[in-house]
Amino acid sequence: MNKKFANVQTELPGPKAKELLDRRHAIVPDAVGYGIPTFVDSAKGALLKDVDGNEFIDFAGAIGTINAGHSHETVTDALHDQIDRYIHTGFNVMMYDPYIELAEKIAKLAPGSFDKKVMFLNSGAEAVENAVKIARKYTKRQAVVSFAGGFHGRTLMTMSLTGKVKPFKYEYGPFAPEVYRAAYPYFYRRPETMSEEEYSQFLLDEMEDFFIKEVAPEQVAAVIMEPVQGESGFIIPDKAFVQGISELCKKHGILLIADEIQTGFGRTGKYFAMEHFGVEPDLITVSKSMAAGLPISGVIGRKEVMNDANAGELGGTYAGSPLGCRAGLAVLEVMEKENLNARADVIGQQVMTTFKHLYDRFDVIGEVRGLGAMCAMEFVKDRKSKTPDKQVTDQIFKEAQRRGVVALKAGVHDNVLRLLMPLVITDEQLKEGLEILEESIEAVLAVSAK
Known part of the structure; x- marks a missing residue:
């Protein structure tokens, strides 16, 4: 895929983020967790740039805080x-x-x-x-x-x-x-x-x-x-x-x-x-x-x-x-x-269409669900047992970060990938981010496209 928005040049964390991460661990309690091992430099709309120049599509929205977009x-x-x-x-x-x-x-x-x-x-x-x-x-x-x-x-x-x-x-x-x-x-x-x-x-x-x-x-x-x-x-x-x-x-x-x-x-x-x-x-x-x-x-x-x-x-x-x-x-x-309520419905429809496609492709996806632009995939070892698969969820989560998408995990068993992208995200950014998610699942499961 020819990426237009997501552009991660190195493995995370980059050199500047690594220095800051060392300082963070020296002074901030580990109990104050973080999702991605890097530090923001700037943010606009649904895009993030870190201190090493890596660019990310934001599917997390500061845990649902940025519906109106970064720095509107x-x-x-x-x-x-x-x-x-x-x-x-x-x-x-x-x-x-x-x-x-x-x-x-x-x-x-x-x-x-x-x-x-x-x-x-x-x-x-x-x-x-x-x-x-x-x-x-x-x-x-x-x-x-x-x-x-x-x-x-x-x-x-x-x-x-x-x-x-x-x-x-x-x-x-x-x-x-x-x-x-x-x-x-x-x-x-x-x-x-x-x-x-x-x-x-x-x-x-x-x-x-x-x-x-x-x-x-x-x-x-x-x-x-x-x-x-x-x-x-x-x-x-x-x-x-x-x-x-x-x-x-x-x-x-x-x-x-x-x-x-x-x-x-x-x-x-x-x-x-x-x-x-x-x-x-x-x-x-x-x-x-x-x-x-x-x-x-x-x-x-x-x-x-x-x-x-x-x-x-x-x-x-x-x-x-x-x-x-x-x-x-x-x-x-x-x-x-900007009629963001209607935009949330459009985003949700596009995400769920992609999620249903992914469900048909990958047996580790037990269920996809959503209401408006509040959408999630639950990962399991197999659909019959419905045993939660935290490990594969972690791997997909990290692979998506490495490819330039910031998402969130959730679930009582930590086996759910949830999306809370800003509602001002463009169709192009949304499409690219969803494609990266699919590529990330492919990479983790080492499967070819069907």
Whole structure:
């Protein structure tokens, strides 16, 4: 293939990256992981260049943070303007209007035919922490239910909610109390005797037993759910399950929290993934792509729920910084002008067409799945046993890097390759990146084209 965008001249890391990597290991804890052994020099749109001049097509998007693309001119112009005016005053000290404007716009876009209020924070984990606080304050209950395989962060509460032990929770206990975990529909690994519909209904029926055996519903403040599980490998539930959980919450006076930190802002072809399921959550957590790389997060919720906390109980020194708010407003402008929701659908269709072709070619691909531009391939030793193959996933992941594509691994068994490319990626860049993925699988498996 004649590459136009991806151009890796040497084995990774290159000489400049190697020097920086040595310095990194000398001063930064190894627990702060990295996906590719090099350092960025510049980034634009869906392209990355490292310090050694290697060029990469970005299929990772800073773990779903760059839906609007790297260094979009609309965003950088807004940031330059804001820096010239003021950088920070602390919203708790002297307020600023970008916070109000962003809150108003996000409230209008979020699902829910009710009055909403919005608060901003710094990170996704902080948004989840505050959503739990808000739910507990409003309901006067303590328990929170999350789902197996879910990921909600690395702080004490969010780590407690997360449904994967290694590398997120191992040897970090004891965890926060009153956290309970329910089953989530992983259709690829459902019992062979059940159809998808039967499996989904079975899990909903089990929730009634869950409220008998694990925790009484009268004690549950909230159920928190990712509309599509991210770190578990883009596990997509069906509409009946999500709506069933919503109805159970309403039945028992439990608040439903939608964790839209990875799924929000156009990734699935809508501003919020919950729109696909026809559900109006009581609370929504957002971050990642809401500000094109600036650290900001938020909680969107029913007015009466958000209003129950008293002054000073919510907030933070840097929560909803002016720079983050201005970047967030610029991202919404880009999304509307460039119709990124529709673009996500087009990207997703192209990716899934390629993935289905790869599925037909390579028996190590157990399943391909996606919603909008949130697409993944799961690798197994064989399709009959469905035994996860972490080793081949690692090899394909590294081979793709060597050929100029930055992607991401995921999955409870680390056997999923997931794609979160910027939605501004061009058709040419997308085509080349997908071709490189196919070549990488061929190289790892040492097979010829069929």
